[in-house]
Amino acid sequence: MIIPLLKGLKVTLKYFFSKPITVQYPEEKRPPADRWRGIQYFEKDERGKTKCVACGLCMAVCPSQCIYIETAEDEEGRRYPLTYELDASRCIFCGYCEEACPVNAIFMGKTYEWVEAQRKPFLMTTEKLLEEKKYNP
């Protein structure tokens, strides 16, 4: 009866002197998984603008209907999104927009932490989506 009790004490003492396995979250972040779906970002084309041709497929496929696009044409006859609004507060991060995109313009990123005090900042425009690229090398 006494030997198992002493064994128990030995086990806890061993763990007492071993290194904790806790990840100290705000200071120390674990990288997300390879297939993690975070905040979307836009790929740039060779002119430094968005690759998006405003075909509207992402808008059509989005289950939570958080994408809104207004199409326009520039002087060379190229289609581009006059307004591209992605409401990140409504997005369910399903990744369908990435799958549907025919020109590989929109991608799911790695960012998983985004806190705001208001709803407005969650409305992502083309510029914000392009900016988001820098968090996803």
Next chain:
Amino acid sequence: MQLLYLLIEIIVKCVVVFACLMMAVAYETWLMRKMAGRIQLRYGPNRCGPYGLLQPFADAIKAFFKEDLIPGRSDKVTFVLAPMIAIIASISLFAVIPFGDQFTIPGTDYVVKLRIADIDVGLLYIFGIASLGEFGIILGGWSSGNKYGLMGSLRAAAQMISYETALGISIVGVLILSQSLRLTEIVNLQGGGFWNWNIWYQPVAFVLYLICGLAEMNKIPFDMPEAEAELACGFNIEYSSMKFALFFMAEFAHMTAIGAVAVTLFWGGWQPLIPQLSFIPGVVWFCIKLFIVVFFFMWQQWTYPRLRYDQIMKFGWKILIPLALINLLVTGLIVSLKG
């Protein structure tokens, strides 16, 4: 003039002991949580200050500013009185514990003894006051008008009475050896190296004392009165704010006191490990030994699961008390045979 000096000496000693005790209690809460963390492969408190060292102060501030609730159906006088009884009893235990030998104040011939009171019945005083502390727990649960609180009190009453018997019997062996209830004398008899400590003459009594001490202060293998799982904190369920903090502090002070008594009775109090090391002050030796005992208390706290109620009763009455009695008989026999 002599009386005035005496008065000043006693007041200074009281203040110093009280301050040190409160700091020890504060950092014991930190140590307990830190040890819980490290044993469970976590860090424990590490947000307040380096290594979470300011955590006790953060807790104290939190306790001060929380709302102090008194349940409507409680017995208000007893409800307020209970935590006071608990903390007063726990702190009073330190009145007779000898922390060190004596020293002379440099430049004068005034001798200061490093204990508040050196009374003849020191050990009796300790066990009397320690029993008083149980009233805090029993009355606290009883007066809160809560069924879980009442269950906790009932368990506390039954458990503490059962284990106090074994606790009392287990230390009689030490009394037979030292022929005195005065703690200073018990320590003095253990002087001159660790081979003279009572633990070698009374090993069974030491183990019994530790086990019964754990039951006395409701530490984990015997924490029936608290029993988070089934009683939702037991006797202190209705307490909040500083009243809860007082119970909490009383528990830790009681633990420190039981550790201090264990050190005094079995580990030679302030006596150094070997006589050659006597240049280190006795207070330091006392603190080192006390730390080891307290460390053990916390270490086992995060090792063992809680005993069931019937197991506690069986263990107390059928194993510990007979063992204590046998130990007492054997000690008495040997001492009387040796003359």
